[in-house]
Amino acid sequence: MTGATAESGSFRDRRGRVFYVNGRVLRTVMPIARDDFEYVRSTGLIDQLVSSGTLVAESRVDPQVLGDAGDGASIVLEHPRLEFISYPYEWSFSGLKAAALLHLDLQIAALAQGVMLTDASAYNVQFVGSKPIFIDHLSFRRYADGEYWAAHRQFCEQFVNPLLLRAVHGVPHNAWYRGSVEGISAEDLSKLLPWRSGLSWNILTNVWMQARLQRAAPSGRAIERAKAKRLPRIGLEHILRSLRNWIAGLEPKSKDKSVWQDYALENSYSSAEASAKRAFVADFSAAINPALIIDIGCNTGDFAAVALDNGAKLAIGFDFDHGALEHAFQRSRAEAMNFLPLHLDAANPSPDQGWMQNERQGLQRRAKGDAVIALALAHHLVIGKNLPLDQVLSWLVAIAPRGVIEFVPKSDPMVQRLLQMREDLFDDYEQSSFEDLLAARARIEKSTQISASGRRLYWFDRA
């Protein structure tokens, strides 16, 4: 009757869960969570975090709004809906680092008010533009004097270890994280780290020692005895602060020069071409005013910035290249853009996965915008990855009802470079077949040649 749908990723915590009703986001607080809930609100912590923009807002609503789905909830909260949900395996290094620091800052602020976070799941952090924000209001509970930080291991697995993979080895966390979903264990990471990394006190303790101590499984009696032991609050604060200082200083190893980072400088664009492209995207964005524009192949975010300057409210960018993503994320932060760049291998987007293959949604279900731009992308997919052109166009056109797609002809130096080392099997990769295939999927509103080599932009509309 109420049409409440339970969020498929919200089931682990029996103290409440998230539902959607007619586009509204509602959260139940079950009777077992009520005392903690009221205590935490009485400290003023929640108001403090919401007003600083680090926690999504909450308001109490009539529990009847959920009908039977409420299942005897004591309290029902409503939250503003986030425009886009992303996952840690899609974040850049700097994105994951920002989320880690947010988590520690919240835990430190909470502890000062006698409040503890029950877990350290990276999935409890989302992004508004490049700003991380915490979304799980039931993670806060009363701190018991002397308790251990139960979430320390999870914090290491979901934040610290993936960051170290890139900081120590230069290997991006994304593929491994996507495969393991709950992060990277200290046991696994400790087998990979070079012995000299143990000279770092933080790596020695948080990775090597933790893995070693975890392997040395104690007896049941020893566990019972230890249950009575306590962690002095001063020790907990010290652990949190030293982790924070350490993580704040982590950087990707050797800032490896990326293929695309210097793209805008090195590629075969003339500046006239770049400005023609900018003008086209600006016109498109101004005409559509998209609430959400998706930029596939965003590189360092130049055209997302043009779209945002011309009427788009929020841009979600995707790129394959980790160096470009880093650059894009830092630019978004520095310029306070409403732009979130995420990692994507277009030939293998994030799948539906986790429990029941429904806990974390695939990209296809999430990446639905009002507009899409795919500039200098299609040739990489068709020629670089052997994807059929008709399927590439179907995929792009499905992302949003309106968009801009660039066609780069074979004669272009960039395509020539892709074909340099391989046989040209792409007879159908021609402007005329591109146009026919696109026209079969949407109306072509406008097309403009933007380079002497024959690059063209196509504005499509299937609405």
Place this chain on the structure above:
Amino acid sequence: MAGTHGFYMGRVIAVAAAALLAAAPSHAYLDPGTGSIVLQSILAGIAVAMGLLRLYWYRLKSFIASLTGSSQQPEAQGEQEFVKDAEITNDS
């Protein structure tokens, strides 16, 4: 006072050593992992020990200051708070 600090130091080491045997807290919604808990007890022991060293350092400084006649108040308040926090280790 020096005797009291010696007592605390002894307790800190004893607690850290006992916790080394294993642990699992009672409030956990997650399985915290024995490795993490034992590690925390060690790190906390080190933090407390460092705090105690800092205390002795302040006392030494104020002792030297009293010898040279300058009467700068060492961080007495910090000392009291520290001792209060460290007392938690006595509750086990």
